[in-house]
Amino acid sequence: MFFNNMSSESILSHIQAPSDLRTLSTHELKQLAVEIRNVIVATVSKNGGHLASNLGVVELTIALHRVFDSPRDKIVWDVGHQCYTHKLLTGRYSRFSTLRQAGGLAGFPKRAESPHDAFDTGHASTSISAALGLLAGDRIQDAHNRVVAVIGDGALSGGLAYEAFSHAGQLGLPLIVILNDNKMSIGRSVGGISKYLSRLSMTARYQAFRQKFDSLVKRIPRAGEFVFDIIVRLKRAVKAVFYIDNFFVDLGFEYVGPIEGHHIQRLEQVLRDVRKLDRPVVVHVITRKGKGYKFAEEDPGAYHGVSSFSVNEGLIKGPALVKNHDAALDNHHVRRRKEQSNRRGKISFTEAFSRAILEQGQKDERVLAITAAMEKGTGLSAFKAAFPGRFFDVGIAEEHAVTFAAGLAAKGLKPIVAVYSTFMQRALDEVIHDVALQNLGVTFALDRAGFVGDDGLTHQGVFDIALFRMVPNMTLLAPADSVELAMMLAWALRINSPCVIRYPKTFCPLAGQEFAMPLHLGRGVFLRKWNASICLAFSGSLYLETLDAAARLEQKRIPTDLYNLRFFKPVDEEYLIDILNNYELVVFIEEGVREGGFGEYASELAQRRRCIARILTLGIPEHFVSQGKREELLHANALDGEGITESVLRANHESRLRHLAKH
Ligand SMILES: Cc1ncc(C[n+]2csc(CCOP(=O)(O)OP(=O)(O)O)c2C)c(N)n1
Structure with missing residues (x-):
């Protein structure tokens, strides 16, 4: 049972602000730490989280x-x-049960909160960088x-951290950087x-050794010149083994540490000292990831980000361990659950990519995989195991x-760079300047493209269509299921120019052969052609929602044709123009921001070429999308079956009115 060491009187519930901490005894602080861990484990086991x-x-x-006065x-x-x-500790205990829920506390710091x-x-x-800005502003x-x-x-x-270190050393302001070193990303x-950090930790052992050594020497009565000489040489030899130059010191920082990060008094003592410094300082703290919860201590990687789980048994339940599902492969129960879902034919897009890249790796030894610290999240573990020499984790x-x-x-x-859509944003210049400008054959597998759910504002993958559509030489593809994803990856590796494949954080639909039709440059493919007057043109991740909308419309006796866009770029314009001339209403449905999206481009094209169809663009309106389940976010942005249906009905109604007015 995890809930141990709890006295009946809760300390945490009485902490309204950090100032309430200052009156607590050592014993009470220890008790508080236990209570905090219990609340975190209990809440994350229900809501998911880090x-x-x-x-x-x-x-x-x-x-x-x-120590500090927040x-x-x-x-x-x-x-x-x-x-x-x-x-x-900052007044949010009573709302903590709402963590990561729609309308609840965010899983990340929020100034608005x-x-x-x-x-x-x-x-x-x-x-x-941000802290240095706050400090410079303060001064x-x-x-x-x-x-x-x-x-x-x-x-x-x-790299941004080093740009900031360099600037902070130059400014010399008393910035305090706590380096939380748990040897884990x-x-x-x-x-x-x-x-390097491991070697720095060794220098600390050297310091401890030297202190002991010096006090020993001091106890030798009247050591002669000879003994002293030996001692000095010995010290030098030991130092040569343990000592390295300190990078942070060379940049203009003081360096303190390493310090044991689970000893409150020792930490406090050091923090009180560095608080008085008038120079920048790095405090190197050693902590244990997962501390206090057995399962997380044993496998901190699997417990980095989790969906709901059983506190007493660990990661055995949780409907969509997509984020972590490879990390959890080690877990027997999860493997069984995964096998079951595979039997039903349901795999996540991440898993579909994992299989597709493995297959491509087997066919062509020039295929390489690159991840930025997200090996498991992006589904690259199988590729790494099969081709360790062709896999790179760059941090x-x-x-x-x-x-x-x-x-x-x-x-x-x-090379195939597998990244989450949201983290790719920071590499836009490298994509433009280093890849696209030279038309180099780099494939980008953008996972978590679209709504990501509970991680909220900072993690939504909603900008990539707009960001990469405008890059010359780029191909931008969106698969609707695992078969199409595999085809697109093979295509991307053949074209020898930059290509982005974007797919969402969800399961692949149980689709049949309709997605196996060969790719044709710049064209989508009709999944249903009834010669209707309305065409629903959807992008991969919204296939199921579009299908749902089509069924609802059919119930209202409004037939629709279904067109899977496949290519956001390049576009076979004449082919698209034919479509735009063949319908009264074409609805573009995409899981990305509307501004700069495909629909916006298509409506400009329709206007420029005086096409017959009215264009309706359904995407995410301009705002930052906050946390919530995928279904909630689809609903809130009118991109679920219901929302799409309502928008189409409204547009259809307006078209009819206009038609009547004309005649
Ligand atoms: C730019 C970017 N890429 C990837 C991630 C995903 N990510 C979240 S936490 C994390 C590991 C962080 O490790 P560390 O800073 O050592 O913190 P720890 O979790 O070990 O405390 C990663 C890779 C991210 N948040 N931002």
Whole structure:
């Protein structure tokens, strides 16, 4: 049973603000940490969320809030996925059960939610830049508050962090950077920086060794010159083994650490000291990801981001472990559940991609896979296992991933960069400048394209159609099921120019052969042609919703033809114009922002070429989409069967009125 060490009197429920922490005894603080972990595990087991990262920073967050005076002092959480304790200690305990629910608390820091949330985060490696901006702003306004950035060793693989370190060293302002080192990103941290941090930890062991050694020497009575000489040489030899230059110090930071990150008093002592510094400082804290919950400690990768699970038995239930479903492959129960769903023919788009890339890898040894710290989430584990030498995890470094792939493509290889749509946004310039400009054969597999659900605002993959449609040389494809996805991947690898394949965070529909029709450059394909006056032209991820709408319309005696767009770009314009001349109403349905989307392009084309059809564009109106289940978000944006039907009925009604008015 997880709920251990709980005294009946709850301390957490009495914490309204961080100032309430200051009166607590050491014993009470320990008790508080237990209560916080219990609340986090209980809530995440119901609502899903980032479990292991949050369990690792409970003591660190308590210590930060006892030493710093939030909200005057600012704490910026990198990625922000570890902010649950912070939320619990800053007046949001009573609403914590609404975490990640539609209308509830966000799973990430939100300035609109609390003055204690200093900066909105969700994407990695932004905290030091943002914190430095807050600090510089504070000084310009002649204030003297403290600003702390908390960044994980995983997020430290992102280049933006180093741009910020460089600038912070130059400004010399007293920025406090807490480096939360748990040796983990989602999986194990990768790369040179990770190795460097391990070596830094060794220097700390050297410091401890030296202190002990010196005190021992001091106890030797009247050591002669000879003994002293030996001791100095010995020290040098030991130092040569353990000591390395300190990168942070070289950049102009003080460096303190490493410090045990689960000892509140020790943390507090260090934080009180660094609070007084007038220079930038890095505090290197060692924590354990998943701390305090057995299953998460044993397999922190699988418990990084989870959907609902059983507290006592771990990850055995939860309807759509899509985010984590490869991570959970190790779990016997989940494997069984996955096998069952496969038997029913239902696999996620991620799994469909996983199989397709494996097949392509077997056919052509020039096929390579690149991930930016999302091996499991993007379904690349099977490829990695089969072709370890052709798999690259570059860390949380999407921009580098793209330009690295461009280099590989320039050598005649066939790199596939698998990224979540939302994280791809930051690599737009690399796509334009390093890939498209040279028309290099890099394929981008954009997972989580469309609504992502509970992670909310920062994670919705709704901009990629607009962002990549405008890039010259680009091909942009949207599969509606696993067969089409596999065909599109094979196509992308053949064309030897940049290609984006976007697919959503959901299961593939149980479709038949209708998606196996060969691809034709720039054209979609009719799934149903009744010679109706209305055509529903949908993009892959909204196939089921369109089908639902078509059935509802049919019930109202309004027949529709169904057209699967397939290509957002390039477009066989004459073919599309034929369609636009063949219907009274063509409805473009896409899971992305309307502005800059396909429908907007098609209506401009229809106007320019004076086509007969009226165009209706159904997409996401201009706003940031917040959290909620996929179905809720589809509904809220009128992109479910009901919403599509209503929009079509309205447009149809208007068309009829216009028609009547004309005659
Ligand atoms: C730009 C970007 N790419 C990928 C992710 C997905 N992601 C979320 S947390 C995480 C790992 C972060 O590791 P670390 O900073 O060490 O924090 P920990 O979870 O270990 O506490 C990743 C890759 C992201 N949030 N942002």
